[in-house]
Amino acid sequence: MNTNKPDRRRFLKNGVALAGLAVGGMRSGVAQTLGSEAVERHAKVAESYGERTRFETVARLPQAPTPQYQRAGIMLTPLQDSVGIITPSSLHYIATHNHAVPEIDPRQHRVLIHGLVDRSLVFTMEELRCLPSVSRVHFLECANNSTQLLAGDGRKAETVQDTHGKTSCSEWSGVPLSVLLKEAGVQKGAAWVIAEGLDLVKHAQSIPLEKAMDDIIVAYGQNGEALRPEQGYPLRLVTPGFEGLYQVKWLRRIKVVDQPYMNLLETTTYIRPMPDGKAHWFDFELPPKSVITRPSGGQRVPGRGFYEITGLAWSGGGAIQRVEVSTDGGRTWKDARIQEPLHRFAHTRFYFPWTWDGEETVVQSRCTDERGQVQPTLTEFLKTRGVDLNYWKTTKARVGFFNGIQPWKVTREGSVQNALL
Amino acid sequence: MRCYNRSVLLIALVACSAAFAQGPTYQRGRTPTQEEIRAWDISISPSGMELPPGKGTAKEGANIYAQKCAECHGPTGAEGDFRHGRLVGGKGTLNTTRPIITLGSFWPFATTIWDYINRSMPMYRAGSLSADEVYALTAVLLYRNGIIQENDVIDAKSLPKIQMPNRNGFFPTKPVWKPGTKREFGLYP
Numbered sequence: 001m002n003t004n005k006p007d008r009r010r011f012l013k014n015g016v017a018l019a020g021l022a023v024g025g026m027r028s029g030v031a032q033t034l035g036s037e038a039v040e041r042h043a044k045v046a047e048s049y050g051e052r053t054r055f056e057t058v059a060r061l062p063q064a065p066t067p068q069y070q071r072a073g074i075m076l077t078p079l080q081d082s083v084g085i086i087t088p089s090s091l092h093y094i095a096t097h098n099h100a101v102p103e104i105d106p107r108q109h110r111v112l113i114h115g116l117v118d119r120s121l122v123f124t125m126e127e128l129r130c131l132p133s134v135s136r137v138h139f140l141e142c143a144n145n146s147t148q149l150l151a152g153d154g155r156k157a158e159t160v161q162d163t164h165g166k167t168s169c170s171e172w173s174g175v176p177l178s179v180l181l182k183e184a185g186v187q188k189g190a191a192w193v194i195a196e197g198l199d200l201v202k203h204a205q206s207i208p209l210e211k212a213m214d215d216i217i218v219a220y221g222q223n224g225e226a227l228r229p230e231q232g233y234p235l236r237l238v239t240p241g242f243e244g245l246y247q248v249k250w251l252r253r254i255k256v257v258d259q260p261y262m263n264l265l266e267t268t269t270y271i272r273p274m275p276d277g278k279a280h281w282f283d284f285e286l287p288p289k290s291v292i293t294r295p296s297g298g299q300r301v302p303g304r305g306f307y308e309i310t311g312l313a314w315s316g317g318g319a320i321q322r323v324e325v326s327t328d329g330g331r332t333w334k335d336a337r338i339q340e341p342l343h344r345f346a347h348t349r350f351y352f353p354w355t356w357d358g359e360e361t362v363v364q365s366r367c368t369d370e371r372g373q374v375q376p377t378l379t380e381f382l383k384t385r386g387v388d389l390n391y392w393k394t395t396k397a398r399v400g401f402f403n404g405i406q407p408w409k410v411t412r413e414g415s416v417q418n419a420l421l
Numbered sequence: 422m423r424c425y426n427r428s429v430l431l432i433a434l435v436a437c438s439a440a441f442a443q444g445p446t447y448q449r450g451r452t453p454t455q456e457e458i459r460a461w462d463i464s465i466s467p468s469g470m471e472l473p474p475g476k477g478t479a480k481e482g483a484n485i486y487a488q489k490c491a492e493c494h495g496p497t498g499a500e501g502d503f504r505h506g507r508l509v510g511g512k513g514t515l516n517t518t519r520p521i522i523t524l525g526s527f528w529p530f531a532t533t534i535w536d537y538i539n540r541s542m543p544m545y546r547a548g549s550l551s552a553d554e555v556y557a558l559t560a561v562l563l564y565r566n567g568i569i570q571e572n573d574v575i576d577a578k579s580l581p582k583i584q585m586p587n588r589n590g591f592f593p594t595k596p597v598w599k600p601g602t603k604r605e606f607g608l609y610p
Contacts, residue, residue: 113450196464210600278592317603318601
């Protein structure tokens with residue numbers, strides 16, 4: 001048997017060489033034709049990480065700096081070109097408070113669970129991957145998304161990317177936080193958890209224990225692959241429906257505690273000062289919001305005739321139950337068709353058939369969520385907050401959690417403009 | 422027959438949930454040492470229970486502030502041109518259209534000052550300050566906001582007891598989250 005081996009090897013070697021010759025011959029023989037070029041390109045793409053065609057150039061844009069937010073380091077999602085409900089990971093909005101994105105070796109990464117628990121535990125990434133997992137579609141949104149229009153300085157918010165670009169939606173995969181907390185054994189007296197990341201300032205956030213035990217995901221996956229570095233690679237929290245602050249990236253620690261710890265951002269930036277000087281803290285869930293993405297600011301309607309209006313709706317209250325569209329400046333409203341299946345705490349795509357008569361008009365949408373919460377008009381919003389428009393335009397107070405209806409004006413030439421400007 | 426099946430199921434369910442509550446189910450992860458937890462646990466509660474030994478006064482901290490903080494926050498801390506940077510002043514501005522939010526005018530708890538300096542400051546050199554230095558810098562900021570005296574000693578005992586001027590400026594008084602709460606139009610919450 002042993003003596004056969006060299007022969008067999010030689011045979012294999014020769015065989016490979018012959019095969020190589022044959023392939024080489026084939027290549028040179030048909031290299032002049034278009035067909036062979038196509039085959040070669042196809043082979044190259046198949047072994048690499050896919051790129052989009054050079055004809056598609058849709059991209060994120062940095063939010064224009066304002067005196068207040070010059071350090072925020074925000075990149076806006078191009079919602080005007082979105083289709084369906086998933087934001088490509090490459091186009092997911094970024095808000096890191098301008099702190100550099102850490103580069104973390106997943107083999108070295110650990111997450112610690114401790115505090116008011118029976119057993120403190122440390123998990124490696126490999127150990128987390130052994131645990132029961134879930135994949136769910138959820139939006140993330142910065143608390144001050146759609147308010148920059150009213151901030152009064154910086155670039156004018158002309159497109160839907162400017163006005164609403166601080167929200168994106170992905171399928172997130174990971175271990176339910178409740179699984180980790182049950183493994184550690186939550187003790188009596190526990191009421192909150194502190195989640196902490198590994199970024200430059202070690203962002204920490206107090207989260208109600210009830211939410212942590214309900215639906216928070218300790219996520220390692222985004223849209224079918226590992227998280228992107230800007231989205232917290234290798235591990236982050238996804239806290240469905242809550243403002244961006246709660247979506248702690250580069251997660252390294254969960255401490256179970258008895259009260260909120262008043263970390264920096266929940267003590268300053270993400271508390272809403274009101275006109276009377278009092279301030280609302282811990283806003284938690286984002287309000288119901290919708291916006292027409294097509295046609296939207298900066299786009300063109302190509303002449304009178306049929307045009308499908310489409311857009312996105314989402315709410316921290318759960319699933320979107322209803323979206324209405326008005327194409328006559330808000331005089332009449334009709335139900336839009338909602339894309340199914342419905343996901344809770346997720347972008348929801350809506351469609352509305354429209355035949356444009358070529359006259360100037362205003363199109364807008366409003367949504368209702370599963371709690372019956374309805375998106376207000378700007379006027380209604382300001383009335384319930386007890387302030388006038390001028391207050392929002394001049395104040396340096398935080399104008400977060402704005403969810404007013406976004407109207408787009410269509411001119412007779414077919415150009416689309418932000419009707420609030 | 423149906424009844425019998427149901428009761429078996431019920432017993433199985435009860436047994437399952439009892440096991441769940443008693444111990445870990447999946448036996449993954451390891452127990453960290455006390456030293457590991459101490460090294461990572463930088464969270465400071467408003468009760469101050471995690472504060473380490475050490476102490477400092479505003480007098481002792483003035484020099485440290487000049488060397489390590491003034492470059493970004495200004496010589497006095499009142500110079501910042503946006504609210505993240507400004508540390509001192511703003512008293513009486515919260516009900517105007519230009520509220521100046523500083524730890525003196527706004528923050529409800531003094532422990533947050535210690536937590537954040539220790540956690541994040543100086544930028545890019547976090548973790549380089551000793552506990553004594555963090556106490557001294559905390560004292561500087563409290564003193565310059567008129568909350569303590571220059572020679573008041575700030576330590577694990579005195580810091581959580583400091584009453585911040587805007588402690589009662591927040592609503593709801595106690596932050597709580599209830600799942601599924603419906604909110605009024607435009608009021609969030």
